[in-house]
Amino acid sequence: MNPGERRSVGDVETRELRYFVAVAEESHIGRAAERLGMAQPPLSRAIAQLERRLGARLFDRTPRGVTLTSAGETLLREGRAALAAVEAAERRTRRTVETARRPSVVLTAKAGASSELMAKLLDAYAAEPDAVEVEVVLSPPGHQALMLRDGRADVALLHRPFDDLSGFDVETLTVEDQVLILPAGHPVSARSSITAAEAASIPGLPLPRWPHLDGSYPDGPGPELRDLTQVLQLVRLGRAAIMLPDSARANMREGLAVVPLSDAPQVTTVIAWPPHSTSPAVAGLVRAATRL
Amino acid sequence: MNPGERRSVGDVETRELRYFVAVAEESHIGRAAERLGMAQPPLSRAIAQLERRLGARLFDRTPRGVTLTSAGETLLREGRAALAAVEAAERRTRRTVETARRPSVVLTAKAGASSELMAKLLDAYAAEPDAVEVEVVLSPPGHQALMLRDGRADVALLHRPFDDLSGFDVETLTVEDQVLILPAGHPVSARSSITAAEAASIPGLPLPRWPHLDGSYPDGPGPELRDLTQVLQLVRLGRAAIMLPDSARANMREGLAVVPLSDAPQVTTVIAWPPHSTSPAVAGLVRAATRL
């Protein structure tokens, strides 16, 4: 074989994609190399080689690091999806032998939400004749879809419009309006309804900020929080307000008031699973969920 | 670094996936090696190594070749999807620089169908102010979804329930009933409707068989055909009948009769595109399509 053709154009390896994603996320080859546990020069070379192979400049080199070109942005988006798919293939293959020994199914849901729905779902499924063990993974908001994509979970409870449902098969479970939770006795709590825009600009009651998937926080005036109970405590103390789906009333204690939001999007809870799933346990969970 | 850990568990390369898929498809390591342009021993080793890494036996070795285990079937399904995703990442990245020079969008549709819809769509899109060149790729039935998945196309016209739409964003364009096309003058052509089961068992008029994605044909009595005009000719000659969506009447000539099918599933034509598409041309085509 011609040495120049040993690696035909159009044959990107996952290692290269991992390198690329690391560099893109760090915007810095040196730091990315450190994160990858390797030296900077080979990483520089690998990126350059990938750029040559793709016939596209992926980064603009600046004195402070590197920034993505538009081609790079495409590769970041698509490459992440591709890496998730490869990881999913790997995990699900491993899982196949595991579940053959002892059948089980991994269900993931947002920590601290849908607990009532979840309980009913688990009960309903457990009543099925061929029910297997359900491993429940409660992960931080927004991670459920990722876990489903990369094979760490078999089924997930997701929420429209917050989660990205693309690529999944879904079945709708509940649709709820959103409400604004604020301190009991606050003047606004007397109102019969409020708009999202108004809710976001109540003097002295900023909406809290939630972390992104990578752990960073958006800019804004509100407090940075990751825990729902923390937030509710803060609301009780008169330091914040928060928009939540209607079902959140269930977990509420004293000291809080509720005002319906007139124009906030409805929150849909769905059960989602990867397409082409062959697992009877997943099918059973979905069946149980839709029967609720 | 410890030599034994240079390649951490959980780090499958696309090359390995390609090897695995080839072996799975050939059910024969030697033939797969030939197809891959390599010798058999390294391929054997690569598969064994992959099995070790995944901790799962992927093939049962038989004296006549190899057969997939259940873990192998999982990896075949998931691995194909992962490879398509990697190829998509690569192609779309290349495409980004190409379309920056000269904007264009690749639309794929089933050869020999939807021609009227297609014409209207192209006209409607061309009328948009920022329309770009549309590269139409007519591919054999069933290939459209694949092309969309691996990045060879940007948008596709697909048909429920024939195409697998999972993983795509879609917008429904038309819904049609199916009809049975048979030779004019045939006794059955006098009926006002017919069931799919009846249509499949008309004496002397077998339904033709269509090739699978890999080019092989399903078993059955009907003729093996890949071309719609061929089929219609055969129908005219009184040698076959065929079930088609209602819109196929448009392309029909003399010598053919049409009987509505009472229980065949409706055929939905949709325009589909990969989720997270950032292409304004794709958005424009979708907009134009939904306005039809």
Next chain:
DNA sequence: CTGGGTTCATACCGGCTAGGTATCCGATCC
């Protein structure tokens, strides 16, 4: 039962390439 054919596995070897170290170049900032 025995010999040949088929198919995958093992043994061994060579070259490519991924990764390491040392160093350079270019830009920025005081």
Next chain:
DNA sequence: GGATCGGATACCTAGCCGGTATGAACCCAG
């Protein structure tokens, strides 16, 4: 203008990937 930071280049080493030769297990024919 020197110091610093960050990426690129040069060069070397070793591991791995792929090739050839051969073994081992099984099937089938006679």
